[in-house]
Amino acid sequence: MNKWLQILIGLILIVGSVLVAWYSPFWWGDFWNFRHAAWEVLKGGVFWMAVMIGLLFLMLGISDLRD
Numbered sequence: 403m404n405k406w407l408q409i410l411i412g413l414i415l416i417v418g419s420v421l422v423a424w425y426s427p428f429w430w431g432d433f434w435n436f437r438h439a440a441w442e443v444l445k446g447g448v449f450w451m452a453v454m455i456g457l458l459f460l461m462l463g464i465s466d467l468r469d
Contacts, residue, residue, distance in 0.1 A: 403462075405462075405463045405466030405467055406463065407463075408459045408460070408462045408463035408466065409459070409460060409463030409464065410463075411456070411459045412455075412456045412457065412458070412459030412460030412461075412462075412463060413456070413460065414456070415452050415453070415455055415456030415459065416452075416453055416456035416457065416460070418452065419449050419452040419453050419456065420453075
């Protein structure tokens with residue numbers, strides 16, 4: 403994968419995750435009809451997974467810049 407594309411995907415995932423967590427619409431919980439605790443765990447898991455994948459792409463892209 404292109405090193406600049408890895409950096410771009412990483413930054414998009416990190417910024418996108420933070421924006422979704424910050425401006426998350428409240429109707430998602432009612433739409434999916436999850437119980438409150440299950441919904442919180444799911445949101446947290448998706449958020450951290452996207453952040454970690456974003457960090458992975460960012461580190462891979464920066465590592466490729468050194469080569």
